[in-house]
Amino acid sequence: xxxxxxxxxxxxxxxxxxxxxxxxxxxxxxxxxxxxxxxxxxxxxxxxxxxxxxxxxxxxxxxxxxxxxxxxxxxxxxxxxxxxxxxxxxxxxxxxxxxxxxxxxxxxxxxxxxxxxxxxxxxxxxxxxxxxxxxxxxxxxxxxxxxxxxxxxxxxxxxxxxxxxxxxxxxxxxxxxxxxxxxxxxxxxxxxxxxxxxxxxxxxxxxxxxxxxxxxxxxxxxxxxxxxxxxxxxxxxxxxxxxxxxxxxxxxxxxxxxxxxxxxxxxxxxxxxxxxxxxxxxxxxxxxxxxxxxxxxxxxxxxxxxxxxxxxxxxxxxxxxxxx
Numbered sequence: 001x002x003x004x005x006x007x008x009x010x011x012x013x014x015x016x017x018x019x020x021x022x023x024x025x026x027x028x029x030x031x032x033x034x035x036x037x038x039x040x041x042x043x044x045x046x047x048x049x050x051x052x053x054x055x056x057x058x059x060x061x062x063x064x065x066x067x068x069x070x071x072x073x074x075x076x077x078x079x080x081x082x083x084x085x086x087x088x089x090x091x092x093x094x095x096x097x098x099x100x101x102x103x104x105x106x107x108x109x110x111x112x113x114x115x116x117x118x119x120x121x122x123x124x125x126x127x128x129x130x131x132x133x134x135x136x137x138x139x140x141x142x143x144x145x146x147x148x149x150x151x152x153x154x155x156x157x158x159x160x161x162x163x164x165x166x167x168x169x170x171x172x173x174x175x176x177x178x179x180x181x182x183x184x185x186x187x188x189x190x191x192x193x194x195x196x197x198x199x200x201x202x203x204x205x206x207x208x209x210x211x212x213x214x215x216x217x218x219x220x221x222x223x224x225x226x227x228x229x230x231x232x233x234x235x236x237x238x239x240x241x242x243x244x245x246x247x248x249x250x251x252x253x254x255x256x257x258x259x260x261x262x263x264x265x266x267x268x269x270x271x272x273x274x275x276x277x278x279x280x281x282x283x284x285x286x287x288x289x290x291x292x293x294x295x296x297x298x299x300x301x302x303x304x305x306x307x308x309x310x311x312x313x314x315x316x317x318x319x320x321x322x323x324x
Contacts, residue, residue, distance in 0.1 A: 002324060003095030004304045005058040009049030012308035015061070017301065023099035025073035030102055032085060036118035037093040037322045038064040039304075040151055041215075041240050044312055046091055055091050061304070062322060065093035066108065066117035076102045084108040086283075088121040090265065094304055096324040103272055106279045109287045116286065116293035119151065119319035122264075124282045124291065125275070127155035130213060130235050130262035131163060133274075139164030141210035144200060144227070146220055147240055148185065149176035149317040156213045157185050158291050165211075168203055170196065170220075172314070179317045183292055196220055200227030208232060208255075221245035225257070232257040294318030 043061040045051040066086040147153040148169035161184035169180035177188035208229020218241025
């Protein structure tokens with residue numbers, strides 16, 4: 001079968017398309033014929049050796065996938081050959097088939113197509129875990145989303161609206177902000193043109209911002225924390241800007257606010273039942289049309305490097321999908 005392989009850490013253009021043996025299902029595993037796989041920003045970090053997890057070589061990028069179960073191993077009872085499923089494996093989905101643990105799979109409703117389903121698990125689960133489990137976002141609160149047009153940012157905007165929040169989308173261009181408004185944002189801030197702290201102070205009013213969802217980091221973290229209101233929550237999701245910010249802790253003291261980490265992947269290992277319940281909500285909302293699972297573009301497997309370069313160049317709004 002065909003697979004995109006990372007044989008050494010480096011840039012996307014050094015990935016290789018190769019033929020490899022097809023997988024077999026071990027105990028507790030299912031083999032899924034992949035119909036669509038989705039890429040995320042962290043795939044760039046994984047292939048460069050800059051992510052917290054470093055898979056053994058050779059490995060394939062792409063965590064998320066959707067497809068059809070081909071075979072199951074001993075002890076598998078919840079899925080069977082022919083089932084339409086979606087899931088996430090950390091990495092390894094940029095190929096024609098993958099063997100994964102049964103617990104990593106979620107059955108797909110007929111109303112959901114493979115392309116959109118492939119991009120649901122990481123971005124929407126990360127965002128819902130962040131907003132609901134870590135951020136305790138309540139109806140009527142004000143939510144700020146940085147990087148609002150990217151995968152997790154767009155998911156946070158849409159989920160914030162489903163949860164009844166007032167959503168302020170922040171991004172680096174007017175085009176990206178218009179896209180965020182189309183997906184439910186109530187207010188927008190272009191932080192390439194406007195001082196982020198001043199804009200959020202104005203939009204937050206006397207009460208201030210209740211929750212900040214930040215997958216960007218870099219120079220935007222401290223201004224966002226300064227805009228928090230009393231007992232606000234700042235959610236650390238990622239560092240797409242490249243730099244890991246250092247925050248003055250006196251801000252946390254003066255606002256009695258919280259800095260909360262959002263490490264969805266580790267949470268799923270510790271709380272698999274809670275993760276399954278979370279995915280049940282996401283799949284249902286998407287099937288009902290409350291979540292877009294917007295696909296920016298679809299690439300053939302052989303063009304994985306070009307797809308990753310578009311992500312690196314900040315050209316993507318929503319998700320990039322590969323079709324084997």
